[in-house]
Amino acid sequence: MVELVMLGSGSKGNSTLIRTERSAILIDAGLSARQLSLRLESVGQNPRSIEAILLTHNHADHICGLRVFNKRNPMLLFANEATLHAASHMLGNQVAAETFKNSRPFTAGDFRVTGFPVPHDAADPVGFILEAEGIRIGYTTDLGHMSRTVERRLAGCAVIVLESNHDRTMLWEGPYPQVTKQRIDSPRGHLSNDHAAGALSRIMGPETVHLVLAHLSQTNNQRRLARSVAENALQQAGSNNIRVSVAMQSRPIDPVRC
C-alpha cells in the first residue's frame, strides 16, 4: 500500500509525506521543524525514520524548516542543481544532498522518482512523478499555467496532487498589492481554481482514483470553492468516481491510500 499525507499546504508552508510499509519520504519542508515533527507523529510517522526529502524549488514556503529538521533527523536530500544552489544559504552545510537531472528517474526510499519542469518563478522548479508497488503519483504545486510537459506527466496517474491556489476574482478584488496580484496571476505564478479545473479532463485517466487540491491561498480562496470548481469539472468530464481532497494549511488531512 502507498499512502500520501498532505502534512500542510498553502502559501505559508508545504510538506507532504509519502510512504509504503517499509519506507517514508517527504516532499518539501516548508513548515517549522517543530511543526513537521508534530504533524509526522500525529500521523504515526517517526520523524527519525524519514529516509529522504525531495525539493520542488527554493521558495521559503517549501524549504524553511529543512535545515533544523534535518539536523535533528538526518536524511538524504534530493534536488536539482539550480534549486540546491539557490537554496544553499538556507540549508547550511550539514545537509547530505544528491542532485538529480530533470526527467531522469532516480530512487528515493522505495520510490522511483522523476522530476519534471514546471512554469514558476523560482530557480528550476519541478513537479514529481513517484512510483512504487505499481502505483503512480503525480505531484505539482507552484505553477503559473498547465504546460504540455506538466499535462503529459500527470496524465493517468492514480493519485494527482495539483495546485488550486486562488479564485481569480478574489485575488483581483482582494487586499494584495497590485504587483503581487500580477505575479500570482502570471504564467510563472500560481494556478487558479479555474485553470486547474480546466486541465482536469486532459489529465484524468481511467487509472485516476484520487485528486488532491493543494497550495490554496488563505486570502484568495476557500476550500469549498476550490472543491466545487474541481468537482464540477470532473462531473462534466464524466469522471464521477474520482475522490477529491483539499489540503489544509493548519493541519494534515486524511491520508490518501492506494
Ligand SMILES: [Zn+2]
Ligand atoms: Zn513557489
Ligand SMILES: [Zn+2]
Ligand atoms: Zn509555494
